[in-house]
Amino acid sequence: MISLATARERWTSFLGSFVAVALGVAVVTMSALVLLSDGTGVPGRLAGAPVLVQSPAGEPTGGVFTENPPWAPGRAEELRRKLAELPGVAAAVADRSFYAQTPGSEQRKGERQGHPWSAAALATYALSAGRPPATAGEIVLDDSLGHGPGEPVTVLTARGPRYFSVSGTMDGPGYYVTDRSAAELTGGVRVIGLVLEPGTEATRVADTARRIVGGDGTVLTGAARDALAPRQDEMTRWIGGQVLTAMALLSAFVTVFNVSSTFAFAVAQRRREFGLLRTIGATPRQVRRLVYGEALVVGVVGAVAGSIAGMALAPAMTGLLIDAGFQPAGFEVSIRWWVPAAAWALGVAVALAGAGAASRRASRVKPLEAMREAAVDSRPMTRRRWITGLVATSLGAVCSVGTVFAGADAMVLLALGAAMGLTAGLTLLLPVLAGPLTGVLTRPLARRPGATAVLVRENMTTAVRRTSAAIAPVLATVAFAVLITSAVQTTQSADTTRQAAAVRAEAAVVPRGTPGLSDAAVARVDGTAPLSTTVYGGEGRAVLSAAGVSPGFEQAYRVRAPRGNTVVVTAAVAAAHGWGEGRTAVLTFEDGSVGRLRVTAVVDDSMPYQVFLPRELVRAHDPSALADVAYRTGPTPAPLPAGLGAEEVPVAVYAASDDAEEDRLVWRFTLILVTITAGYTMISVASTLLAATAGRTRDFRVLRLSGATPRQVLLTLAAETCCVVTLGAALGLVVAAPALFGIAHGLREELGLPVEPAVAWPWVVGVITGCLLVATAATVLPARAALRRMRRA
Structure with missing residues (x-):
């Protein structure tokens, strides 16, 4: 029969997996709900036309997001005239746009809010005061701008400031002038809107319009008209989609990593328990089923919690994405029931996949393992682990060298390959590296009186599996944070230097x-x-x-x-x-x-x-x-x-701000990925150390019987934690440094300009500090509770 203490230790070890699964499913649910939502809807200035005809799409190159190519002037007028003659069509209006703005208002790059008055028939809003423009010097504009009928107004155009008299105001955005005035300011026609007579069925008109338009355009009705949303919104949604996809994929990957690490460490701690089960007749298959059953419980419960949290947080997440610039203003999330159901199934599958390796390891435990009393890891490095670790480290080193000679496109891939190879390799080799590195790190403490340094060194070098399991997530987090944030800043700095050097101007x-x-x-x-x-x-x-x-x-x-x-x-x-x-x-x-x-x-x-x-x-x-x-x-x-x-x-200031909006989105994207990874890693660190601390109750009792005070026990644990985080951070810097210097050298050679590595130290220090605080809390707090229980007993 399992004791209460043993049950507490077991489920403490699975707490990290539960949290990882719940968070992973929540992120996947939120991301999928936002990605599958319909967008901002039909633009208000066109939503009054039940049928819209759009010009054929072009083929964007180089990531350019623009409007569709316009029709030739003669073809646009021919289509408009034929569409106006259709039964049930009251008017066919060619939509045109031009740049217009009042001084003091704000507009995004590419916005064109000026239109001919005839296009006002396509909008869902109308005059709120005054009358339509009748002469070249009159204008109708948004009543929120604060100008009333009869007032003079200055409007900025592509030619320069123009002066108008306000003939009327509208309860919606836009600047409307006479059609003749607009013809002097506008370009081609991309959209023709059909205003229907009362009682006319839009689908019937649309079917007839498609026969007339043929391959020269697309006829849109209903919700499909949101394809005419501004291209700035399309680009924003595309960037937001990349962010959400990366978040979901990263969450799924790190969830598998966390679950695998947690169950692997739990199996290592429960070798005596599995040995006892084998002694009383349990077969390897039954042991595997036991581990899979525990993973299934964790996965089902964690996935349910994550699905509910994802649905509840999706609207708030949408608001944050809009504020950050990853979704356009007016975007609304749609809740679809099958999304959380699919995310739940994915969470359960991820939990079972993460426990696969641990179950196989548990099934191979020999019955004699029940006779072991010492917690010494006598053979932490197997031949397969040696070979895999050395191969991964070698591949990472080769990729690091390759960044020096690669071009701009291959440089990023090689840098990521270097980081992944070195991270995986050093993680696998940690059991053999932990001892020497711990000795070097604790050598200054050895000169001080007392047994703390000795206990720290012996605990870390004796239980190398525990030490390696705690160091690995810190190493991965610091390496990822340093490489990604610093690579982005180094690349942006190099681009600024290139732009400034390319122009000769005062x-x-x-x-x-x-x-x-x-x-x-x-x-x-x-x-x-x-x-x-x-x-x-x-x-x-x-x-x-x-x-x-x-x-x-x-x-x-x-x-x-x-x-x-x-x-x-x-x-x-x-x-x-x-x-x-x-x-x-x-x-x-x-x-x-x-x-x-x-x-x-x-x-x-x-x-x-x-x-x-x-x-x-x-x-x-x-x-x-x-x-x-x-x-x-x-x-x-x-x-x-x-x-x-x-x-x-100055030219250098403009070079730094030329792509400021894009750089801002890229930097926020980078920080989101770093934050997610760091958050998951801290969960892994906390769960590993919680499980390790819960399993060291016997060690605490021995220390107390040997004369150690509770304060000395806690101080020893805190010192171990500091050593673990320090070693993980140092190895993370070692992993990221070659790739980062390789990127800087490659950019320097390619551009022929001075490029130095730019390390985002505030974020790196923040990640390391967060790991240290979480690790210390996960070690000291449960140890303190265990010592209190001993004192009461």
């Missing part, structure tokens, strides 16, 4: 509160300002980022600017489309028109855009294009007017 003029710089702001800068746009090339109409540049571009970038009907492309674009120097490139512009341009130069892929065009050509085809930055190459000008939404900064 300063940079950048937008503040606006999506870009207008022509009026650029005109005040003595230099060059690439006019950002999108073009579509090739038979598949590949989406390409482009810029219109002036002759001053040559001085800033040391590349000859295109003139007339010529174009400059990057090497990757030239190779993909066969646009070598002297060849003709066929491009579709933002207004839908097609141009044939001669390629005058092919430049390096490190340039900030894929295609370079004459500035006047871009302005002619994209009236709403804005400049991302203006590089000043001349003397210091007069201060820029505040109303233009621009300010001057």
